[in-house]
Structure formats: C-alpha cells, structure tokens
Amino acid sequence: ALIIGSITFLLVFGVEPVSHINSNFTSAGSDALKDIYNTYYSVEYDTAYLQNNSMNYPYGDHYTYTGNQIFVSWPVKCMKEAGIANLSNYITGLVNFFVYLSVILCVLFLFLLFRELNLSMLVSIFGAIAITFLSPQIDRISAHLTLAYECLIPLVLLLFLKFSKQPKYRYSILLGITFFVSGIVHPYFLVFYAVVFGMFWLVKIITRDGFCDTKRLVFSMLIQFVLPIVCFFLLTKLGDPALDRTSIPWGFKVARARIEGLLLPVGRLYYPDFLPSIRWEAYSYIGLVADICFITLVVVLCKKLFTGNAKSILQVTDNSGLNLFFWTSVLLTACAIILPLFPERYLNYVGPLAQMRAMGRFGWLFYYVMNIIAIYLLAQFVQERKSKLVKALITLSVVLCYSFEAYSYASTKNIRNDNADIFDYNNTLPQNAWIDSLHIADYQSLLALPYFNLGTEHVWIEAKDDMFTKCVYVSMKTGLPMHNAQAARSCISQAYMNIPFTWEPYREYPVLQDLPSQKPILTITNAEKSSLNENEKRILQYSKFLFSANGINFYKTEVDSLRKLCSDYQKQLSIEYRNAKKLQDSIKTNYYFQGWDSLESSATYQGAGALEVIVSKQTVLYDGEIPVRGSDTVEVSFMMGNNYTGDLYGRTTIEFFIQNTK
DSSP states (O other): HHHHHHHHHHHHHOHHHHHGGGGGESSHHHHHHHHHHHHHHHHHHHOOOSSEETTTTTTTTTTTGOOOOOOOOOHHHHHTOOOTTOOOGGGHHHHHHHHHHHHHHHHHHHHHHHHHTOOOHHHHHHHHHHHHHHHHOOOOOGOOOGGOOTTTTHHHHHHHHHHHHHHHHHHHHHHHHHHHHHHHOOHHHHHHHHHHHHHHHHHHHHTTTTSOOOOHHHHIIIIIIHHHHHHHHHHTTOOOOOOOOOOTTTTTTTSSHHHHHSOOOSSSTTTTTOOOOOOOGOOOOHHHHHHHHHHHHHHHHHHHHTTTOGGGGGGEEEEHHHHHHHHHHHHHHHHHHHGSSSOOOGGGSSSSGGGOOGGGGGGGHHHHHHHHHHHHHHHHHHHOOOOOHHHEEEEEHHHHHHHHHHHHHHHHOOOOOOOOOHOTTOOOSSSGGGGGGGGGGGGEEEEESSSOOSSSSSOOOOOOOTTTHHHHHHHHHHOOBBBBBOOOOOOOHHHHHHHGGGOOOOOOOOOGOOOSSSOEEEEEETOOOTTHHHHHHHHHHTEEEEEEEETTEEEEEEEEEEEEEHHHHHHHHHHHHHHHHHHGGHHHEEEEOOTTTSSOOOOSSSSSSOOOOTTOOOOOOOOOOOOOOSSSSOOOOOOOOGGGGGGOOSOOOOOEEEEEEE
C-alpha cells in the first residue's frame, strides 16, 4: 500500500515537488509561506520554544498562533542546540516531507481499515487510493499545510475500529497519542477525534453490552481523552501571557457546511457554470459513487421508517463500527450546517467551538465515512451477484468513476512553487548580494510598507504589492523580526501597538515606548511604492534611503526620527485646528473637527462631551460638504472609546454617500 500510494502520488503531482522538496512552496499563497517561515525562524533565530518572535515585534506571539510546526522545529532546534546537527536549511524540506508523507500514510491507514473490514487486497488498495486522492484535504496542500494531514482522520477511524473488536490497552495508548498529535498539528482535528470518541463511548455505556469492565473503561477513557486533552491545553496555554485574543473570530456564520458542498462537485472542472457556487470552505464533495450510495441509504432508511421497521433504522451496514461512524459523521455535519444559522449571540454559549470558524471543514468526516461505506457495500453487492458480466460492469463503472473524479481533481493542484531567492541560504545568487552591503547588527527590527496586519479579527489589513513574501524574504535573510503580522487569533492589544504605523500619527506610535533598543529600524517597500498611503509615505520622508535591490527599497529609520515625525505632525494639526476655529467655517480650510462637546457623555477623550451611540444602529456622523481645497484625498479619523481594542464581535462600518459631485 505504501509503495502503490507513493507511485500514485508521483503520477498525480509529478516528480518535481519531491525532487525539489527543499526548495518548494506547495502554495503560491501566504499560508504555506507563513508556516515555513515561522518554523524556520523558530529554529534559526529564536531562543525560546513556546514563543515565536518573528512577527509583531517586540511582542512576538505564542507558537500556537503563528503556524510554527513544532513537531518539526522542536526536534531540529534540540539537535542544533545539542551540537548534533544544524538542519535549519532543511526546514522547508522537512515540512513538505511530512505533508507528502501524510498523503501516503492516508493510503496505508485506509488500506488497513478495509482489510479490517475483511475486504479483498485489490479492493482495499483501490479504495484507499481513490478516497485519498479525492479527499477535500488535497485542496489544503496548496493552502493550509497543517490541515492537509490526510492520514489523521482515517487513523482515528482505524484505531477505534480495532479497539471496538479488541479493547486492549495498546490501542488506548495509540488513540491517546493520536489525539495529542492531532491537536498539535491543528485544533480542528481535535473536534473530529472528540466527536468519534464521545459517540463511541456513549453508545457503549448506553447499550451496556459488556464491552469491557469498569476498570478498563475508566483507564481507556483516561488514556484516550483526558490525559491528552490536559497535556494539549497545558502546552498551548503555557507561556502565553495574552488574555485578549478574540473569542469569536469572523467567519463562523459564513464558512459553514452546506448540503450542495457535500453532494455536488462544486469547484471541480466539470461543475456547470449555471449552477450556484458556494464558499471554498464548504467544499467537501463526497464523489458520485458515494452520492449514489448515500441517496440509496436514505431511501432504504425512509422505507424502514414508514414500514414499521424503525428498530433497524440505525443499521446502515452489517458492521456496528461503520454504523457508529456513519451516524457520528451525519450528526457532526448537521451541526456544521445548522449551528451557524443561529443568531450571533448564541456563539457566546458554544465555548471553544466558536474558534472553529470554518464549520464547512467538519464535512470531511462525512466524506471519509461515506466513501468507506460505499466501497464496503459495493464490494458486498458485487460479491453477491451471480453474473460475471454484471460484476465486471459494476466494478468497471466504479473504478472509472473514482479514477476520473480523483485524478481530474488532484492533478489540477499546483503544489510546485519555487522561490530561488529565499532558498539561496548561502546567498550566492546575484540578487542576494545586497546582504553583504547591510550591517544587520545595526538594526533591531524590520518594518514593511505598505503595512499589513492579519490575525486579530479586529483590523484586517492585507499585504499589498506582495509585501508579505518580500518581508519574509528579508526577515529570513537577516533574522530581523517584523513589526508586521500575519497570524491567527493574535493578541489584540499588542497588535494595536504596531498598527498605528499605517494611521495618521496624531499621537506617538505606541510601540516606540516598548522597544528594547534605540537601534534603527530597517524599513522596506516595494520598488514602485504604488500602494503606500500618505501616512506610510511620511515615514519614508523621515527615513534615510539605503539602496534598492531585488525589487525592494531599503531605508534606515531612526527611532528618534519616528518620534520627531509624530511631534511635527501634531504641531501641524494644532495649527490647522486653531485656524479652523478662528475662521468658524470648516469649508474655508482643509480641516474639520467635531468634538461633540455639547453632548453629555460618561467619558470623554478631550473637551466637555463625546458621542455615545448604540453600535448596532446606524448613526450619522457628518452631513455636509467635505472640506477639500486643492487636494484629491481626504483623511477621516476617529478618537474612539477605551474599549476599541476590546474583544468585540461586531465590526465598525463607515459608509460615505456622495450626493453632489459638482
């Protein structure tokens, strides 16, 4: 199974992703780059294990939220510190290796599962390969690396199937290890495991079928769930001082599971354009063969229900383990479809589940279970046919259908994206010669403009001009941590210390007070500087241009220069404010200030009053002519209350209505 799985992998994805394993990004997007960057930075430059200091300087972040794959970085880091070997330059290869290996192991675990169900060698091998390469997780290889670990869900199903037949301690230990490792890889896998575990033991306890004695039951539940989850939460919370991460991230109601995402080939090459489309997170297409099988099961179950045979409605197959998996996957999928439809206020009562904002991913369990059942039932159905011709036709149809759908889907995924500049670790390429002209020790950090910051769920400032890739490139070469951030569930208050770099400096940049050094900041921009806003351009005006290399402009920005920038701008604002007050007519100036001093308020920023509103209702903030004289841009700023950095689910939306464009 391993050999055939490996050969199939090469046939589907080609040889290059493997032959260039240490210089290949499986995705041209930012997620794969983020994971590899933070894993590499942790090994090469960080001294701590739990803390990643690569982004949001000088605060950094807990490894859990950065994409640092600790099952790669920690062993390599230990080897480096022990003087055994320095494998930092092989981090990319190791990360890719584990992703590729997970696909091959998925084939192996599904093969073993089918053999556990007493299917033939050929059927088991074909079924394992078909399900692996049709899986919606294949999509994640070119997007979210840690979600691409295909082997985990089939492994959980295999181990519980074995444990249900023989409740031995070794299976409990293997299940406990799998649970813990699943959480380290990605928390979404914890939910898959927890749901299967919960349903398995709920059924065993309710039916009281003498499955195991009390002592074994307690030990099994302790090893399989309690100890692993305690260890996981200790590991993820240990050393994490941040208390203001968002509890309800955006997307819970948007990226939900959908029936059409399960039963229709949405997003596939052969999906008709005239049919409705859905969000990518809801893609969990189970395939045509499983579709037919599922519809048949629904018809049979309905027939049982209406013919008075309701007692057997739970028996979708003759295997109790598969029956349990089926209803578990149906229940999880139903929750993923229905829960996001409830009003947002109910998200406060679902606990950690609210963090799982892409509920569409929970359809993956249904995908695996439904296809396993389809192969299992079809194998039985074919075996029961007496006609060799009928057997051959059914087998051929199933093989062709699975082969077409799996290959046409998986082979279109581009997992070969090279970046010679980044992977030139010895800096021998001409485009990396700039490093020799830069005295890295003179700088404390890196600031990329246009500024980007993703992860808080408060402010969504995406990278422009491919600046995330350029920033990662410079950071990996220099070891300088960036003030920018692209993570998940970032600390809100800490992020707001750096975000003002892209705002008007009506106050001093708050991060300046927390810098551990007065060394200058290395500022970089795209060579064209086309997407910089006025505030970012102002930073460059107070910086010293160094050189331009590889499509990047390099600047030296002194900390005192940033303080002077803020001071100068505040003086300018003060002059404009006084002029506006003297003229008593904001339209004659380029400046307008509304302090709402006449309104009573429980708190004020300055002056006698402030505007207090219900944020869920529409409020008119300004109705009049925009004060623009000799300029084609308008800067709109608000001094908001102290809770603007609080963990709020709602988003502030400001709308502009232009009624007269003379």
